[in-house]
Amino acid sequence: MDILQARGGEGRAREDRAGEDRAGEDRARAQLARQAAAFSLGVPVEAVQASGRGTAAAAQARQVAMYLAHIAFEMSLARVALAFGRDRSTVAYACHKVEDMRDDPAFDARMDDLETSLRAMPAPGRIVGMPARTGAPVAAGMSW
Template identity: 50%
Template sequence: MASELTNTARLITGIVGSVTGLTSDELLMETRGVTSVARARQVAMYLAHTCCSLSLAQVGEIFGRDKSTVAHAVHQIEDLRDELEFDDWLSDLEGALRAVTGLSPLTGRVLRGMWQSSAIQPARGQGSGYVRA
């Protein structure tokens, strides 16, 4: 699980860092930093919790924060979503993260790997039909 959290941290900080111009190190640093870094970190924590379905404690472990700090970050970002421009920007980030991770935008379920399931494989010789499990 630790390596999964490390990979998730790299992915999220990479995506958030690429759109904010910050490095992963800046997003993961122990000090609060300037306001723009703190806000970007809150966005990254929000995405980890909402898109990757990580618990507040797991997100806190990734970012070196207490789960109450993560909860505060999630609430801050949820409040900012009332602003249309910010909400659109964050929706684009969520879409990018879900595309990279293979998570369904509707359910949060992992879509990659499900393709190997016999329940959704196209039936052989039946065009667009699907095998039912």
């Protein structure tokens, strides 16, 4: 194997790790959106996470969660679909449905509040003031 082939393999491995990291962050964001939608709409989060359609309330909360992941976290429809274990067309339908529901001023205000809250969340694993996970020394008196 020549050096170019070796470097190409390393590059692919690095891209694979980056893709896995992004997919993990997408799943974490999807979970946060599910929990926010479930809490806000008064639906058990387990019902929102269910693989089947479930009740009408659970389906609506799931649609809201997909919409929030797309809008608040600026995830593409394809990334939202992967994170939720759904088809891209299902996510597109959910987003259109929620957009239609936003004609109701009370629902629109709730969506604005949820979007603002989710956008304000720090990225996973990047908490200001906490030591890095790299084994960096911790300041005296701090225990995590």
